[in-house]
Amino acid sequence: MEIRQLKTFCTLATTRSFSQTAELLSYVPSTITMQIKALEEELGVKLLDRLGKNVVLTDAGRQFLPYAHKILNDVEEAKSVSSQLGELAGTVVIGADEVLCAYFLPPLLKHFRDHYPDVRLLFRPLSGHELKESLREGLADIVFVLDETVAAKDLHSEFLKDESFQMVVSPDHLLSSRSQLVLDDFHGEHFLLTEKSCSYRSHIHQSILKEANALNELEFHSVEAIKQCVMAGLGIALLPEMALKDELREGELVALPWDLSSISFSAQMLWHREKWISPSMAAFIHAAKCKLQTK
Known part of the structure; x- marks a missing residue:
């Protein structure tokens, strides 16, 4: 062997x-x-x-x-x-969901590539429970999650930043000009949802869809697809603010006046507590803290 x-x-x-x-x-x-x-x-x-x-x-x-x-x-x-060791080399396997991959990690990945060109970053786009299981199964070295505080005994969790959420519609939607909303306003509306393994989808079900009896759901595997469909007037979406900044600024989407303060999610970096931290992995963790972590 x-x-x-x-x-x-x-x-x-x-x-x-x-x-x-x-x-x-x-x-x-x-x-x-x-x-x-x-x-x-x-x-x-x-x-x-x-x-x-x-x-x-x-x-x-x-x-x-x-x-x-x-x-x-x-x-x-x-x-x-x-x-x-001279220049750092080797491979670091990274996992993250679509939102963090597209809207949160690019500055870190570019910074790390510029400073450690001989370290190969292998990226695995995963979702939900797959991210944590990839650490337990040895398929990834480090993963990034957008979730409630992770408190698993076998995983180390490093807080990076809190994330706000927005409920959005197109500017032409009937609810877009409302200054306040009640649950009955959502009855019969179409909600465009992320896949079932998404960490924050369950909150939508518990706090809105279940109570408002709004059963019209469309499921997507892509946040970008959800945004495009909302802009086309197909319904309502609840997404992390980091994924909506450009569209809200350009007026392509409108945030609804619905209190989402109960959603307490944060971007976190995880790795297995029993895994040996290689020099390359240690350098990546340090870079992530410097580039992404907020106090």
């Missing part, structure tokens, strides 16, 4: 793509195939299945993955202890 085979397997488990793995590791795709085949033959089990263009871990692959990550972490730790 070779270190490079384990690195290839762990990268492939993250990208779920032979071609992307080959590009990241500077191999040709056939080399990725040969390394995985050799690893499977040595272990005597099939680690993954290729379903069309998709790569899916088998049960054996999922069970083996944490051990592969631990071996690679131990190797990286041994290297950092036994040698004086």
